[in-house]
Amino acid sequence: MSSVLTLILVTLLVSSNGAYGATFTFVNRCEYPVWPGILANAGSPRLDSTGFELRKDTSRSFLAPTGWSGRFWARTSCKFDDSGSGSCLTGDCGSGQVECNGLGASPPATLAEFTLGTGGQDFYDVSLVDGYNVPMLIEGSGGSGTCASTGCSTDLNRQCPEELKVEGGEACKSACEAFGSPEYCCSGAFNTPDTCKPSVYSEMFKSACPRSYSYAYDDATSTFTCTGADYTMTFCPSSPSQKSTSYSTPMTSSSSSQGSTAETGSGSESGSGLDYSGSATGSASGFETGTGETMLADGSWLAGLAMGDSNRIFSPTLPQLAFTASAVFFALLSSV
Secondary structure, three states: OHHHHHHHHHHHHHHHOOEOOOEEEEEEOOOOOEEEEEEEOOOOOOOOOOEOOEOOOEEEEEEOOOOOEEEEEEEEEEEEOOOOEEEEEEOOOOOOEOOOOOOOOOOOOOEEEEEOOOOOOEEEEEEOOOOEOOOEEEEEEOOEOOOOOEEEOOOHHHHOOHHHEOOOOOOEOOHHHHHOOHHHHOOHHHOOOOOOOOOHHHHHHHHHOOOOEOOOOOOOOOOEEEEOOEEEEEEOOOOHHHOOOEEOOOEEOOOOOOOOEEEEEEOOOOOOOOOOOOEEEEEEOEEEOOOOOEEEHHHHHHHHHOOOOOOOEOOOOHHHHHHHHHHHHHHHHHHO
């Protein structure tokens, strides 16, 4: 019995100083469904899903380990059959399925890009370098440092020049995608910060969305940092029906989920490209796995411990410590 108690105490000690990866939460405030795509960079593990449907006023969350890097985007006007086969009008990843399976977005698409720290800062940005299809906002919570919100809440599809418009007006191409010229693509003789300068088109994007990447070397005003945060990506953060208003708590994306995931917040217009300036506080008692199930917060905490080292230090509550002790105790009993 003493050995059991020793193991429980060791587990509690490890847990109280334990670590877990960042939680990425996707929220859809658009008046239509979107199909987020997820692409992990080379060397980073895939998350629980690489693509899924996110209906209006719903949210879904994923855990990522420290050191993870990759990108997220929204696909729109998608048509998939019962087997999950189909395609999307914007942001399509070319997999022919709901899951993107390691494939990236076809431009134009608004991109959220992340690199999580392994003992220091996370880096993140919203990029319009590959064009634009939907408004997007990144907000960090629970971290330290500047942790500024970034994104593009302006509907650039309404402001898009005719020569950059996608047929139907559902997306706006970058000048590189539209014309393919080296000076627009920062390629060839224009592949350095000194030779590749903002174009009239990238300056239009920058004027509308000053915190977003507008061209390849737009680092100084477009890359943001935070340490130990969780992140929320909101699509259409200030959609017409919700501008300057508090928004309601979105439902989880799976009706069969147990537990709950809630995001609350308020926003107001600021008159810039990041015209949703508000605070969003997560009140999450669970998160969804790639199968659509929602794990209890205690379960997600333990799952995070299993994901490896992280700089995200977590101080468990007494119920979480009790949960851990009980889990270890019964696990040991079952092994006897």
